[in-house]
Amino acid sequence: MTENTQGRTETPLVKLVVVGHVDHGKSTLIGRLLYDTGALPPEKVAELEAVSSRRGMETEWSFALDAFQAERDQAVTIDSTQVWFSSDKRDYVIIDAPGHREFLKNMISGAANADVAVLVVDAAEGVKEQTRRHGYLLHLLGIRQVAVAVNKMDLVGYDAQRFAEVSREIVQYLEDLGIAPNVVIPLSGRSGDNIATRSQNMPWYDGPTVVEALDGLESSLRSESQPLRFSVQDVYKFDERRIIAGRIEAGILRVGDEVLFSPANRKARVRTIESWNSGIAPLEAHPGEAVGITLDDQIFVERGSIGSHVEDAPMLTTVFRATLFWLAHESMSLDKTYMLKLGTQQARVQIQSITRVIDTDSLAGEESESVARNAVAEVVVRCRRIVALDEYQHIASCGRFVLVDGYETVAGGVISMEGYPDQRSSFAVHSTNITSVDHRITPASRAARNHHKGGVIWFTGLSGAGKSTLAMLVEQQLFNKGYHVYVLDGDNVRGGLNANLGFSPEDRTENIRRVGEVASLFADAGMICITAFISPYQADRDRARASAGDAFKEIYIKADVETCEQRDPKGLYKKARAGDIAEFTGISAPYEAPLSPELTVDTAVNPIDDCVGQIVGYLENEFGVSATARKAAIKMVE
């Protein structure tokens, strides 16, 4: 007995969605399928008969699913429902998705999780608008295993000719989408023809019944052969362990693996895979598992990070193409900012352009200025920060997303990178065969000679906060005190080193990357390098910090946007308000204030001299070298 029940846990559970035009009989087909496979308890059957007769109808199988009073009264499925049944071969959970156009959101919610699909078509009515739309959405949701049910054959006198016509029409449409339906079955949900048992009414049909057809569909399997993707949900410190919790989306993660976390690009080795009450500690984790790991190095990892192996990492980008379905009442707006949710990553995004709106009837694309509710469109999405992703065709779960407007999920979509480069190149080291040569002069001896250590003093703040002014005054004071000091300022650097960069998000990021690297070289050379850039993104500043290490000091030059706008030394706010400058930080582009800067100076509150004094005092304290330390270091050089 135990053996028998034990076997049951190994029986695969296949998620099946039933879709099709409203009133084509999806719920009836499912109700009948449940009855024929013995999945309905007897009291449920009795209840169905009672409810049906109270409404003066024959047994209405769809009532098994349409539990809501409102659904029974209107005979329309409002939301997707889930029920279970078993064939001899495996177990199924059926998702009945509403066909009514008004409930597309619910249909998609149901269908998004399915492995296989049954598309129901009314034999009398043939292919209708929602038949095609649902077929298209199956294609978009990535469901390739599809059985077509030509329902209500009893209403067309079980006519083989009619079946052939409907069958030809739907197969043609699906094939245009790239879906080859596995089978097309003539049936009647109401009278139970070809559901679990072969119909006596259609001797001309020699294909499988619905149950046989379902058993023949392959349920999709998560792939272990794909590259590793570990999406981080959270980092826990409930006890002495620092556990990075997340899910394996693809590939295999093993203890000892070197894992690269994108988009921050930090690497560490997996020390342990943590678990509770699972006997021995696991040595590897497989796709679909929700696991926790500890690392050999306490690198910065946060929710939204994607772990991969160093080779075959996800793409990094601030822009991607998407095919999406729009679910909100309000049409898509190019002026609005939406929240992108991609796995556990979030980023503010804008729709940069609408490539085309797809007519799901004809599959033709049309240029359009807007995307209305229930429409499908190809668009270009621009992100406010770097995201790590894969193309949907490559790794599905890392290539699909939703957009949120306020509190509402307004769209779902899948990603293509056609025509857009992987921006990892801007962040990754490309040069190979590099062996760095050790200097014979140590940082300590340089510091002893200079009477101070080298450092990167990173000013960040809004335009007009006073970064350049302060940088030049601090430079002057430090110079007068004998410091070797130099300021890298935005406009100066753009004249030379970064003359080939514009103001797109990628170019801004690259601008900051180069400044960070150059500043780090200055620091290595023993100098104090002050940088004065808005540098609005935390990720960019973090990268500069990573380059300079402990010598990096982030100083937040704070002033609220109203104050900066009043000052407006370069007249930029005026231009931005007039719309002459797109994506102006603080007005139309975000500024991510530092979370834990080494120093904050508030220029809106304190006079400029006080701010200079505050910074100089801090730097002398951090970078100045005492006479004793100096003597010791000089001895070492000798």
Added chain:
Amino acid sequence: MNRLDELEAQSVYILREAYTAIEPMAMLWSFGKDSNVMIWLARKAFFGHVPFPVLHVDTGRKFKEMYEFRDRYESEWGLNLIRSGCPPIEEMDPGLPPAARSAARKTAGLADAIKEHGFNGIVAGIRRDEQAMRAKERVFSPRDETGTWDFREQPAELWDQYKTDFPPGTHVRIHPLLQWTELDIWLYTRRENIPLVPLYFSRDGKRYRSLGDEDITSPVESDASTIDEIISELMITKTSERAGRAMDHEREDSFELLRTQGYM
């Protein structure tokens, strides 16, 4: 992964998403098989810890075996247990059928507890296979200020992108067991060796399949006195799990009414 592994992984994922997004949050614990599995899954998700309170909405009418179970495992599992009482039946809508009216006390008690502790989220162990109304539920299911469930305007729930942002005043129910079946619960309880209230096992030819308040829950005919026997019985039975819950069967729409008003 086998099927139990998949269910476990999905529930763990959901619990972590909830814990990240919703604060403060509590988990309902009724000492029944489902809520015990739910606590077990929380300990899996958070590596031995349950990092939020568990809430017992006490009708005062549970079986004494259930109270004993609570007292024992509250400390053994290291739970931060909050007990909350329910208003008397006289305060409940007299228009409801008797058993539903009795069950409504729990809804009212839950609403009081949510208000008192300011919970923005409640983790509840309902399953889609229990009852057709519950089959329509979302994993993250919003309620308005009055606890009302608007099943006509449920949020889209695509892939694992649960809706976790809500306007102030919205309260969320989180349902990590939605995808489990009764049989899955038993198979998992056996695999993980999760303790159970003894009322589930047959005594004198009867056992409880679902545990609620003593006055509105009846046992079913059964000789199953071990988990193995219960599992074998479930694989052939055609009686529904909630057959012993009186409030489900009084009127065609009783359960729908209860649920729109905030019943689990």
